[in-house]
Each structure stands twice: as C-alpha cells, then as structure tokens.
Amino acid sequence: MLLSAIALGAFAALSLAGVAAAADERTQYVASDSYYRLDPASGTLTVRVEATIQNATNKELPTVYFWAMPGAKNVVVTRGDSPLEARAAELHESYGSISVVTATLPKPMKPGAKFDFVMTYEMPALKNDTVRMEPGSIELPFLGQGEGSFVWVDVPRSAENYFDPGCLVASSQPDSVKSSGYERWICGEATIIALSADNPTVLKRCASADSSCRQRFNLSPYSAYVQSISDPALRGSKEAEVVLAGSTVKLAFRYFRRDEKWAEEQFSTALAALPLLRDLFGFDFPKKTLLMRQSHHIDLVGAAGVAFPSEGQVLLASDTGFDKEVTVHELAHQWAGDNLDAKWLWEGLAEYATRAVASQVGVAPIDRGWQSRGYKDPLSTWYHGSNVYDPMYWYGKAGAFWFAYEAAIGGREGMKAVLARMDDDPARLPLDARWFMDAGEYASGSNLDELFLTWVFNADTAQATIKERRTAHNLVSALAAREAQYGVKGFPKDLQANLDAWTFGGVSAQVEKVNTLLDAFDKVRAMAGQAGLPESVAVATAWQTGTIAELTSTIENQRQAVGAITGTAKELAGEPAGSPSLQRLEEARKAYIAGDFTETKRLASLAITTLTDKGTAEQLIALAKEKQAAFKPGLLARVGMLFEDPDGDLARAESAFEAGDPATALKASRAAYDGWNDASARGLKRLAIFTGLMGAFCVGVYYLLARIDRGPKRKSKTAGTVEGHYIPEGTPGRWRDWENMP
Structure with a gap:
C-alpha cells in the first residue's frame, strides 16, 4: 500500500451537499436499500429506494429528504400506498451535481418515530463531468442514502461490467433478476470491502448483505462507481x-x-x-x-x-x-x-x-x-x-x-x-x-x-543480542573455513536452525561437536584412501540436511563400509579376475561411491557368500555325479523317480557353475543329488499315499451301495398274491433286483 496525503480529500469536495448532509443527519436517521437496474443498450437506468427514516430531533418533522441521481425524472415518493408531495432540487458542485428530493408528510413525524418510504425514479441518457450515459455504455458513481445504506445494482450478464473494488456479486440472486438475464451486485461500505480483498470471510459476509457491511464511515451519499458496456468499442x-x-x-x-x-x-x-x-x-x-x-x-x-x-x-x-x-x-x-x-x-x-x-x-x-x-x-x-x-x-x-x-x-x-x-x-x-x-x-x-x-x-534493547550473535557467527565462520577443506559447506540442520532462530546459547557446544565430527570424517577419508576408494558423496550431500547425530551415524556407517570392502578384498585376493565374488566386490565399490553404505556392506558380504557357494557347489556336483553313476532303481525307486528330472538338474548345475553363478549351481546340484538319493523313500511315500487313497475310495463305494440298498419298508404279502419273486408296482428297486428279472 502506498499512502498519500494528497489523496485524503478526494471525496470531501461535496461542499454544499456535504453541509446539507451534515445538517440533515441531525434531523433524520436512515437505513436504506437502493435498487438500480441498468440498461446500457439504451444508456438509461431506473432506481427504487426503500428507506426507513427516523426523526432524530426532539421536534415534529414535517418533511423528509432523499438523495437522487442528477437528472432524475418521474420521481415518486410513497408511504405505504399513499403518494407524497415531492420536489427535487439539484445542488451543483465542483465534483458534479446531485439531486435532493424533499417529501412533505401529511402529518408531521413525532420525535423518535420511524416511517417506511419508497422512492422511484428514472434516469435518461446524460453526460457531464461525473456521469456518462449513452447508448452502449453507462459509467457513473451511483447514490445511496449515506450512512446505513446498501446499494444493489442489476446489470445485464451479456454486458461487460466493471464495479469499483468494494462491490461484490450478491449471494442471493432473485429469480426475477436471473430470468431477465441480469446479475445482482451489492455495495455497502465499499472502502472497507475493497481493503479486505484477501479476506474471504469478510467478502462472504458482505456478499450476503450482513448489516455490518452497510455504508458507515463514508459520509458522502455516493457509494461506488459502475461501468456497464454493451458496445465493445466503448470498453x-x-x-x-x-x-x-x-x-x-x-x-x-x-x-x-x-x-x-x-x-x-x-x-x-x-x-x-x-x-x-x-x-x-x-x-x-x-x-x-x-x-x-x-x-x-x-x-x-x-x-x-x-x-x-x-x-x-x-x-x-x-x-x-x-x-x-x-x-x-x-x-x-x-x-x-x-x-x-x-x-x-x-x-x-x-x-x-x-x-x-x-x-x-x-x-x-x-x-x-x-x-x-x-x-x-x-x-x-x-x-x-x-x-x-x-x-x-x-x-x-x-x-x-x-x-x-x-x-x-x-x-x-x-x-x-x-x-x-x-x-x-x-x-x-x-x-x-x-x-x-x-x-x-x-x-x-x-x-x-x-x-x-x-x-x-x-x-x-538489541545491543546484547547483536553481540551474542556476533560471537556465534565468529565461531561458525571458523567452522566454515575448516569444512571447506573436506568438501562440505553450510552447517548441520540443527546448528543452522539455531542460527536462523537467533538462538545462540547452544551454538558453541554444537560447533565443538561438528569439529569432532570432522575429525572422525578425516580418519574415514584416510581409511578410504588407503583402500583405494574414491571420495563418496554421502556426507557432503547430507551435511546441510542432516542433524549432527544423523551425520555421526552416516560417518560411522561409512567407516564400516570401508572396513567391509577392505576385509572382503583380502579374502578374495586369490580369486581369478572376473570371478563372481570379485564382481560383487566391484558392485560394493560402486555403491560406496554413490553413498549407499548399507548396500556397500551387503554386497561385500555377498561377495564372501558367493565364494563359499562356489566351493560347496563344486563338491555337491561331484557327489551328484557319484549318485548318478551308482543309481540302480527298484520298484520303489522307480515310483519315486516319477515326475523327477535329476539328470536335467545336474546339467543345469554344471552349466550355472561354468557361467559363474555358484548360487544357482548349488541349488540345482542339491536338487539332482536329492533326486537320486531320496528316490526309494519318495517312492514308498507315494505308494503309501496311493494305498490310503484307494482305501478311502473303497469305503466310499461301500457306503454308496449301502445307501442304495436301503429303501422304504415293503408291505407284507396278502392272500391271493402270486408266489415267488415279485416286485410290487410302484415300489422302488434295489441294486440286487436284477435277480428278480424273468
């Protein structure tokens, strides 16, 4: 916001009107709603003012007044259904002109009394220093009734409409307004609303016509400017x-x-x-x-x-x-x-x-x-x-x-x-x-x-804090110079947080811890150099994002990773170039350079495991071959060999071993060895399972036949019936009834 003493008098120029307003304010209080309907195509508008006026004096009030737009025509003031005698007079000001409508009451208002009034009028096309109304365009400051006013303005949706900041699209849009292609705006205390453009709570309240948003501080009857244009050339x-x-x-x-x-x-x-x-x-x-x-x-x-x-x-x-x-x-x-x-x-x-x-x-x-x-x-x-x-x-x-x-x-x-x-x-x-x-x-x-x-x-009040800050910053300046020697810059997150917050009490201790951290980092870098390892990016990357404790853990993890690579390299000293174990070790070195120390340690361990797997796989392949040569299958072994392929497993083991994949070779050779070695036991197990299944099948068949043989109880023979095998008609048969067939 830019303030200007020049701007303070912009609306104070309503000299005579301002005096009249001030004088009349002592005779009547007004709460009003003014409804404007703009027709930019013709350059005209109509106005309806609904006002509640209270006699603010201790005397009877024979007349009341209203503000109206300059050039107002067909002015009518009513109270209830009764029209009142009304006369309009224009006050000419350097700012423009304004009409004052005075209505004579049939009976004077008693002190403190409140009456409701309605004023309507029309405004034809007009041009002066304040108002520009012509076919295709309307531009003017519209009038309320001063303090306690809301101004409602209906403008065509099809027109290009621009209101002074401080006017809002009304939350309530009556059907009569929407159906005619118009949109309703509301203007109250436009200055306050304009200065609240970033406060949605205020805007929502004022768009809903909350009484607190009525014009209060602006003593001028003018509310705000509006521009409604139906002719694009006049935009x-x-x-x-x-x-x-x-x-x-x-x-x-x-x-x-x-x-x-x-x-x-x-x-x-x-x-x-x-x-x-x-x-x-x-x-x-x-x-x-x-x-x-x-x-x-x-x-x-x-x-x-x-x-x-x-x-x-x-x-x-x-x-x-x-x-x-x-x-x-x-x-x-x-x-x-x-x-x-x-x-x-x-x-x-x-x-x-x-x-x-x-x-x-x-x-x-x-x-x-x-x-x-x-x-x-x-x-x-x-x-x-x-x-x-x-x-x-x-x-x-x-x-x-x-x-x-x-x-x-x-x-x-x-x-x-x-x-x-x-x-x-x-x-x-x-x-x-x-x-x-x-x-x-x-x-x-x-x-x-x-x-x-x-x-x-x-x-x-600030001298002591600035002095404490300078002491802390001198410490970290020396620390920054030392950090540069190790390729890191900035400070650990918790130290930087204290510097940013101007909380300097713990900075000295933190600087001491960081120096200890740099000592440890220096030793790890020396270890890495002796192991032939290049610089890792891990510590430098984490320096400004990690706390002192987190960086301590990172450097210790780096030390362990260097140790894992060094120890593994000694274990693999006799391995031929390109062996699987050495390949794993090389992968561990790459993980170290990338700063993934946990992966570094895993891969170094895997290199040792790979070396162990190689020896074990070689021995197991030899044992599997011996089993293959000695295998002579009996009945049980033949059953056990069904669906097994130990010959294929052995071939895959030898192929994987030659390809440098001892883990796969170990798995396949074990499967081949077990295929031959466990054939008889496997066959016995399978036969036992088969026997059990056959027994269960027989029991099931017996149970089914027994169910079929049981039927409803047959009736006793009566005298005169035929001797011999006889199945009464309609009686269910049994599975043995084939014996009764002729």
Whole structure:
C-alpha cells in the first residue's frame, strides 16, 4: 500500500451537499436499500429506494429528504400506498451535481418515530463531468442514502461490467433478476470491502448483505462507481501478455473510460516495469495473471494504491500526483508482500525496487524528504511502538535503508543474490529483518551489525543480542573455513536452525561437536584412501540436511563400509579376475561411491557368500555325479523317480557353475543329488499315499451301495398274491433286483 496525503480529500469536495448532509443527519436517521437496474443498450437506468427514516430531533418533522441521481425524472415518493408531495432540487458542485428530493408528510413525524418510504425514479441518457450515459455504455458513481445504506445494482450478464473494488456479486440472486438475464451486485461500505480483498470471510459476509457491511464511515451519499458496456468499442479494459524470464503472465487492467488517458499511462508503465522487477528480484512472479483495477475509494483512507499479492491484484487511485510511481510500487509488492513479516520490510523493498527501476520506465520518484522530518525512530518500530505516523518519514527511510544495505553487501549484484533467495524455502516465510541480516552477511562476508543497529533495531534493547550473535557467527565462520577443506559447506540442520532462530546459547557446544565430527570424517577419508576408494558423496550431500547425530551415524556407517570392502578384498585376493565374488566386490565399490553404505556392506558380504557357494557347489556336483553313476532303481525307486528330472538338474548345475553363478549351481546340484538319493523313500511315500487313497475310495463305494440298498419298508404279502419273486408296482428297486428279472 502506498499512502498519500494528497489523496485524503478526494471525496470531501461535496461542499454544499456535504453541509446539507451534515445538517440533515441531525434531523433524520436512515437505513436504506437502493435498487438500480441498468440498461446500457439504451444508456438509461431506473432506481427504487426503500428507506426507513427516523426523526432524530426532539421536534415534529414535517418533511423528509432523499438523495437522487442528477437528472432524475418521474420521481415518486410513497408511504405505504399513499403518494407524497415531492420536489427535487439539484445542488451543483465542483465534483458534479446531485439531486435532493424533499417529501412533505401529511402529518408531521413525532420525535423518535420511524416511517417506511419508497422512492422511484428514472434516469435518461446524460453526460457531464461525473456521469456518462449513452447508448452502449453507462459509467457513473451511483447514490445511496449515506450512512446505513446498501446499494444493489442489476446489470445485464451479456454486458461487460466493471464495479469499483468494494462491490461484490450478491449471494442471493432473485429469480426475477436471473430470468431477465441480469446479475445482482451489492455495495455497502465499499472502502472497507475493497481493503479486505484477501479476506474471504469478510467478502462472504458482505456478499450476503450482513448489516455490518452497510455504508458507515463514508459520509458522502455516493457509494461506488459502475461501468456497464454493451458496445465493445466503448470498453474500459486493457489486456496483454508479459514475458517474465521465460514465463508468461497475463496482465489485465480494468478502469473507467472517463480516465482513458490516465489508464493508458499506467498500463504502459506496468508493461515496462514488470520484466525489470522480475530481473531485480530474481524469482518468478507467483501468479499466472495480474489484475490492475482502478478504485475511487482507497484514497478515502489515504491510500494511493493497494496490492493483494496473494490474489494477484492491484488497486490504483487516479490523480494522486505521482500515479506512475504508485503503479510501479504496487507491482513491486507482487514480489515484496505477503512473504515479509513487517510493514517496513514490504514497503521499504517496494520503495527500493521502484527507485531502482524508475529511470528505465520514465518515472521521476518524489522526494520524501524523510531526513528533514525530525524523527529518529528505528524502522522496526513502525506500527510497533513508535508514535510517529508520518508516511513520508517511514516510506522514505524504509526505501533508503535498502540502498544502504545494497552498498554494504557489495552493490547491485550482491543485492540481487539476496533477493533471489527470498523464495528458496517456503517454510521460512514470512521473512523477517533477521533473515536479511543473515543472508546479507552470508552473501558478502560483511559485518552488518552497525547497519542494522543504526537503521532497523532499537540499539538500547538489541545491543546484547547483536553481540551474542556476533560471537556465534565468529565461531561458525571458523567452522566454515575448516569444512571447506573436506568438501562440505553450510552447517548441520540443527546448528543452522539455531542460527536462523537467533538462538545462540547452544551454538558453541554444537560447533565443538561438528569439529569432532570432522575429525572422525578425516580418519574415514584416510581409511578410504588407503583402500583405494574414491571420495563418496554421502556426507557432503547430507551435511546441510542432516542433524549432527544423523551425520555421526552416516560417518560411522561409512567407516564400516570401508572396513567391509577392505576385509572382503583380502579374502578374495586369490580369486581369478572376473570371478563372481570379485564382481560383487566391484558392485560394493560402486555403491560406496554413490553413498549407499548399507548396500556397500551387503554386497561385500555377498561377495564372501558367493565364494563359499562356489566351493560347496563344486563338491555337491561331484557327489551328484557319484549318485548318478551308482543309481540302480527298484520298484520303489522307480515310483519315486516319477515326475523327477535329476539328470536335467545336474546339467543345469554344471552349466550355472561354468557361467559363474555358484548360487544357482548349488541349488540345482542339491536338487539332482536329492533326486537320486531320496528316490526309494519318495517312492514308498507315494505308494503309501496311493494305498490310503484307494482305501478311502473303497469305503466310499461301500457306503454308496449301502445307501442304495436301503429303501422304504415293503408291505407284507396278502392272500391271493402270486408266489415267488415279485416286485410290487410302484415300489422302488434295489441294486440286487436284477435277480428278480424273468
């Protein structure tokens, strides 16, 4: 945000109307909802005002008043179903004109009484310094009724519509609005809403017409600007794609057409400034789009511009007296904004960046004269303890600091190196003054104690901390010089964490531990050199990401890996070149170079195992051959050899042995040996299984036949029946009934 004393009077120019409003405010209180319906195709609009007015005096009130747009036609005021006598008078101001509608009551309002009123009117096409209404385009500041107002505006969806920041699409869209192709917007306290663009809770509440969002602080009856265009030739919008170090950002500018010349200047300035700012800060613009929006309200709180980096938006006021400088300043906040934790940091860096690129974009920055303001307050006290609220002092001093900082760390290239690191570690955001002090010293080797004590910190309270910090940094500087001898840089994670947090109490002990760690590392490197091993990348890679304890474990693991390779090499001294064991040892060396010490030890052990497997496989192949030669199968052995192929297993074992694969050879030779040696036992087992299965089969058959033989009980023979074998008709038969066949 850039503040300007010039901007504070933008809406105060409603002299006579302002006086009238102030006077009338003492006679009536108003809560109102004004409904505008725009027809940009014809350049006209209609208005309906629903107002609750309370007599604020201790006297009877014979009349009430309403604000209406200039040129209002067919004005009608009613209370309930009864029309009231109403007359309109226009007040002409340097800002424009405004209509005051006075309605006479049939009976005066008693003190404290509240009445509900409705006012309707139409507004034909009109052009003056404030209002531009013509076929194809409407652009105007619309009126509410001052404090306590909501303004609702219905605009065609098919038109190109632009509202002052601070107006929102209403959460509730009535069917009558949607069915007619319109969209409803709501405007309340537009200034506060505009400054809350990055607060979704506030925006949601105001879009839902929460009463807290009604116009309260802006005493003017004017609410906000709207632009609705149905003719594309009359649009107030500019767009372009800007290439920033290889990435493309879509830049858009929404403004009011009455300020076309001003908008062209700001847009051209933005197109020129964005690539320069990207080059200065050295890291990518965080968004794919950037929206610049003209606002008529931010100057009410003394702001010439407001940036919302998290939203990729910039609000700009016009006629501030230094508009182009404001534009560059707010664009700089896209790099220096939410990622910083204090106002002096983000405003100071934006000021620095603006002045650093000013000459290249044709901007002549204003002289803030901060040194002549008579203040000495350090930058860290801006909104944190200082009673100074002079923006010229704070903006001027904050911007000047960064040029002093730049000079202290070696000039523009050193400054770029520091700025480019701002997005290196998202977990560190937002960055504070301590980060910049550390980063500047790391980048340049300079001592920045005096610079920060003079400009930033309160010297009385910060002196002891700065002294403690210097002692700690002297220790780690000596440590860094020693680390360089071993090819490592930076510090272990827990030591660096204390330095970053400015927690210096344990730094001395940590530095001592790291020196002990380097001693151990030196011995391991010597062992590795004696073993003919090249440098491993493991320790150097883990140095800044591991804690002191983790690095201690890594170096011990490396020592064990060197020992494993050395011991295995001695065991394999007699092995012929290219043997499987030596191949495993070579794989262990490669794993060591890559820094995988656990794998190194496994492969070294496997090389010994491979050597053992080779001897065992050779002996077992010989035994298998002996079994093959002596094998004379009997009945049981023949059964046991079914589905076995010991000859094939032996052939595979010999082939694997010749190919240098003792593990496979050992497995196959064991299978061949067992194939012949266990043939009889295997045959006996198989016959036993077969006998058991046959027994179970017989039992099953017997059980089945017994079930078939049992049937229902037969009836006794009666007198006169035929003698001999006889099966009564309809009686189920048995399996032996074949004997009864004739």
